[in-house]
Amino acid sequence: MRTKATIKDVAKAAGVGIGTVSRVLNGGLHVKEETRLRVFTAIESLDYQPNQAARRLSSGKTYSIGIVTPFFTRPSFSERLQGIEQTLRESNYDLVLYSSTTANHYQNRVYSLIKEQRVDGLILLNVPQTLCAQLKDDFPTFPIVMLDVAFPTYFPCFMVDDVLGGWMATQALLKKGYTRLGYFCDSYADVFGRSAAFRYQGFVNALHEHGLPNRSDWHCLLPRFETHLLEKQAHALLSSPDRPDAIFASSDINAFTIINVARQLQLRVPQDLAVMGYDDIEAATYMNLTTIRQPLHQSGQLATRTLLHVLDGVPPESTFPHFLPLEYIARQTI
Amino acid sequence: MRTKATIKDVAKAAGVGIGTVSRVLNGGLHVKEETRLRVFTAIESLDYQPNQAARRLSSGKTYSIGIVTPFFTRPSFSERLQGIEQTLRESNYDLVLYSSTTANHYQNRVYSLIKEQRVDGLILLNVPQTLCAQLKDDFPTFPIVMLDVAFPTYFPCFMVDDVLGGWMATQALLKKGYTRLGYFCDSYADVFGRSAAFRYQGFVNALHEHGLPNRSDWHCLLPRFETHLLEKQAHALLSSPDRPDAIFASSDINAFTIINVARQLQLRVPQDLAVMGYDDIEAATYMNLTTIRQPLHQSGQLATRTLLHVLDGVPPESTFPHFLPLEYIARQTI
């Protein structure tokens, strides 16, 4: 394997033109069986594999799709990514991963990717609110599928009804007889999308329906997703004599943190403090966490499948956003 | 933005040749300040961004690095990936993700990636034993860094001493006074690398040092990584009257499964059954799992940094494999 073989070498070795080799490689239509075999033999013996950069340049396709997310470190992202990867594995597309920390950075990323023609399509997770409309203006036809974006959506999009989810979680607590409900979340999520705000709305709705007060001193809204901040706040709230008897955490991860703080304070869960999660990530099973399941893995699959269809030229259904079902998962923490 | 601008458009708009534009773009050496400005203005006004495929073809670089792993679904992979991504973010390289299910598939993947020149470098996780030597033969100079590979290693490589780790875990149990030790693992890991076998060796060594019997009926070695199989086996073992009083699980995930089975059987952890993990993934904190920490995040960072150096032309140190430190993390399950 001195210097890697090119299509020219194959053509020479097979005694044909490079056009024929190319044809054999891509579909192989209109090629006599015999020459096709000669070409294949040459390919084998030269151990030839087409150079991707060249193929990309001349075909104008990158054969890769990009994933952009602000939540690289969250387990919920990993589970989505698994669904994406699994679906993409069977296609010819490469999976390229991009993270972003701020809304600005997110936007620059996406614009670069499209303009530099680095990818054929994008799966965008938690797109910043403003970006969505701008994208529709600037790249109305670029293949994009979104996950978890607030209204209005201009692209194919899969999401859950977070207002409903927040309501379901709260309702479950109320049904069990808890009346002093607290709410914990990192509103960081609202920089990208609005899920935390929606879940909170569901929480408020349920409280209101039951004529219960919404005590803001039982809330904890963190500007970012940072465990130690959450821990500190939880510690303060749960140490108070006038503490809530149940907490709705806007994500399982947050719920875990609260449970650990409760343990430190010798509070039994759920006898002294009920904790309700949201997401149903894998660790929720181990922790026996009662939670609201949103189909993370499946949403990744669906988004990917949809994008692949779009890339295949199949026009997306016009019924987006598509809402995925939520499910109450009863375990041991409420 | 009718049709995306090319370098030619920029050249024309700036009244220069394309060579000059190219020079301004890459480094910008030997360009008069005034013309450089003219070019920049043209770039701005045309909203020009260089086409990646073309750049790749003509420069012969892909500006992307590939990650290959058989363990896409494991949390330990996610944590490594975070380290990789974080380090790569500051570079100009794209992160392309590839999974593989069998050793054969793994090998084909890697060979394709290299021969198709899809990536400039590779980070290989848990390379199948045989592949490592073959790669050295077939692509002795291709930039590759490995994580968790068994000896002998022919490439820069970061790993932990799993024999030591297994010994540390077992030693901790023995020190606490447990004498009836069981061992749980999925030997799937040994299809790729040999970490499970090494950890087991450490377990055996420690037992031997203390003159304790190594009861194979207290072992559970699964051929694959599947929770429900593990659960079944654990259930059988822990239901027996002659059951172990402590279990060393070869990964935190497995430990969680065992803890859950113990709960189902009304066994208290650690009073009735001690459980020792391995890895210290994030969920181990929430679960209060006593475990052996291996630096997952950091190993991803180190591997990436090393690869970037190699790609920069800096020759890798000759001291590989590099062993990362293990740490005993005392929590509540033993």
Added chain:
DNA sequence: CTGTTAGCGCGTTCAA
């Protein structure tokens, strides 16, 4: 059915 040719957009000579 098949060989030839013209780009794809950019990096990189090499003169000027």
Added chain:
DNA sequence: TTGAACGCGCTAACAG
């Protein structure tokens, strides 16, 4: 310091 020409390896369109 700069412009023009060549080539990267392949796809696609066009003759034959």
